[in-house]
Amino acid sequence: MKENELIQLIKKSLKTKQKIDINSKSNNIEEWDSIGHLILLSNLDEKLKGATSNIADIATADSVKKIISILKKNKLIK
Amino acid sequence: MSGEISKIEYFLPKKKIDIKKLCKKNNWPYKKILSATGIKHRYESNKKETALNLALAASKKLKTNINNIDALIYVTQSPEYLLPTTACIIQDRLNLRKDILAFDINQGCSGFVYGLFTAYSFLKQKGINNVLLICSDTYTKYIKKGDRSCETIFSDGASAILINKDLKKKSYFKFGTNGSGSKNLIVKNSASNFKKGLTPELFMDGQKIFMFTMTNIPNFVSKLLSENKKNINEIKYFIFHQASKVVIKNLIRKLNLPENKVYCNYEKIGNTVSSSIPIVLHELMKKKNIKKGDKLLLCGFGVGYSMAAAIIEY
Numbered sequence: 095m096k097e098n099e100l101i102q103l104i105k106k107s108l109k110t111k112q113k114i115d116i117n118s119k120s121n122n123i124e125e126w127d128s129i130g131h132l133i134l135l136s137n138l139d140e141k142l143k144g145a146t147s148n149i150a151d152i153a154t155a156d157s158v159k160k161i162i163s164i165l166k167k168n169k170l171i172k
Numbered sequence: 173m174s175g176e177i178s179k180i181e182y183f184l185p186k187k188k189i190d191i192k193k194l195c196k197k198n199n200w201p202y203k204k205i206l207s208a209t210g211i212k213h214r215y216e217s218n219k220k221e222t223a224l225n226l227a228l229a230a231s232k233k234l235k236t237n238i239n240n241i242d243a244l245i246y247v248t249q250s251p252e253y254l255l256p257t258t259a260c261i262i263q264d265r266l267n268l269r270k271d272i273l274a275f276d277i278n279q280g281c282s283g284f285v286y287g288l289f290t291a292y293s294f295l296k297q298k299g300i301n302n303v304l305l306i307c308s309d310t311y312t313k314y315i316k317k318g319d320r321s322c323e324t325i326f327s328d329g330a331s332a333i334l335i336n337k338d339l340k341k342k343s344y345f346k347f348g349t350n351g352s353g354s355k356n357l358i359v360k361n362s363a364s365n366f367k368k369g370l371t372p373e374l375f376m377d378g379q380k381i382f383m384f385t386m387t388n389i390p391n392f393v394s395k396l397l398s399e400n401k402k403n404i405n406e407i408k409y410f411i412f413h414q415a416s417k418v419v420i421k422n423l424i425r426k427l428n429l430p431e432n433k434v435y436c437n438y439e440k441i442g443n444t445v446s447s448s449i450p451i452v453l454h455e456l457m458k459k460k461n462i463k464k465g466d467k468l469l470l471c472g473f474g475v476g477y478s479m480a481a482a483i484i485e486y
Contacts (some may be wrong), residue, residue, distance in 0.1 A: 109204070128321060128378055129201075129208045135382060136418050144426055147390075153383040 119157040176338035181233035189306030210417025214327035216444030223250035227308035244274040247283035283446035307446035314374035327442030331450035348479035384463035414448035
C-alpha cells in the first residue's frame with residue numbers, strides 16, 4: 095500500500111468532505127470520531143488482507159502520521 | 173459431552189428504543205452509526221424491571237414440568253444482589269424442587285457457552301437429567317445518558333434454555349481468557365469498587381474491543397474446527413454473539429464464511445449480551461431452519477476479555 099492510497103482510504107472511511115493529508119488528526123476532522131475510526135480499522139484490515147488485526151496500537155492511532163508510522167514499522171506501507 | 177437443547181424461550185422488556193429517534197434527539201449521525209452497528213432497535217427495562225424479572229418471565233414461557241429440573245444455572249452480570257446468588261431466588265420464585273443445585277455464572281457475551289458447557293458436564297452425572305439454563309442481563313441500567321457507544325448497542329433481555337441428557341450427541345468446546353482487557357468493558361464504581369456518591373457506570377472502549385475480536389476470534393474459531401477435525405462445510409450455522417454489524421461482517425470476511433451460514437438478528441433486537449446466541453437459536457428453531465443432527469458452531473466473546481465457542485449437534 096502506498097501513502098496516497100492510505101489517505102484515500104481514510105477519506106473514504108470517514109466520509110468527510112474535509113481535506114485529508116499527512117497532518118490530519120482525529121481532533122481536526124469532525125467525522126474522525128470513535129465510529130469513524132472503527133470503520134477505518136475495518137476497511138484498513140480488509141485492504142491489507144487481515145494484516146492489521148494483530149497490531150493493537152492501531153486501535154488508538156488518532157492521526158495520519160501515527161497510522162503511517164505503525165504501518166511502516168510493520169512493513170505494510172511503502 | 174452429553175446434552176441436547178430441547179427448548180428455548182426468551183423475553184424482552186416492553187420498552188423498545190428506536191435508534192433513529194434516539195440519534196435525532198441527541199444529534200448523533202444515525203446513518204453513520206447504523207453503518208457500524210447495524211442496530212435499528214433495542215430494548216430497555218423500566219426502573220422496576222430487573223434481570224431477575226426478565227429471567228422469570230422467559231422461564232415461565234418454557235411451560236415445562238418444573239419437577240423434572242435437576243439443576244439451575246443462571247448466567248448474568250446484572251445480579252439481584254451481591255449476595256445471595258440470584259439462582260437461589262429463582263429456585264424459590266419458580267417453585268423448583270429443593271433438592272437441586274443452583275448457582276450463578278458471572279459472564280457476559282461468552283456466558284451462554286459457559287452455561288452450556290457446565291450444563292453438559294453436569295448431565296454426565298447420574299441423577300441429573302434436565303438442566304434449566306437462564307441468561308439475563310440489563311446492561312442499560314449501567315449506561316450513562318448520552319453515552320453514544322453504549323446507548324446505540326446494548327439491549328436488555330433474558331433467555332431460558334432447557335437442556336436434556338443425551339449421551340449420543342457429540343459436542344466440542346473451547347475457551348479463552350485475557351484479563352488484560354478487563355478495563356475496556358467494565359462497570360465502574362460497582363461492587364467492591366463502589367464509592368459513595370457515585371453511581372455504577374458502564375464504560376466501553378469500542379475500538380479496543382473491536383481489535384480484540386479481530387485479533388483473536390477468527391483464529392479461535394478456526395482452531396476449534398481443526399482441533400476437532402471439522403470443516404466449515406460440516407457446520408449448518410455459525411452463531412456469533414450479536415455484538416454489532418462491523419464485528420460480524422469482519423468475522424465472516426476473516427473466516428471466509430458463506431454469508432448464508434451466519435444468522436443474525438442484531439438489527440431488530442440489539443446486543444442482549446448473554447442472551448444474544450440463545451435468541452438467535454430460538455429463531456432458527458422456530459423457523460425450522462435447523463433439523464435434528466445439524467451441527468452448529470456457537471461463539472461468544474467480549475467482556476473480560478472472555479471467549480467461548482462450541483460445536484454442538486442439534
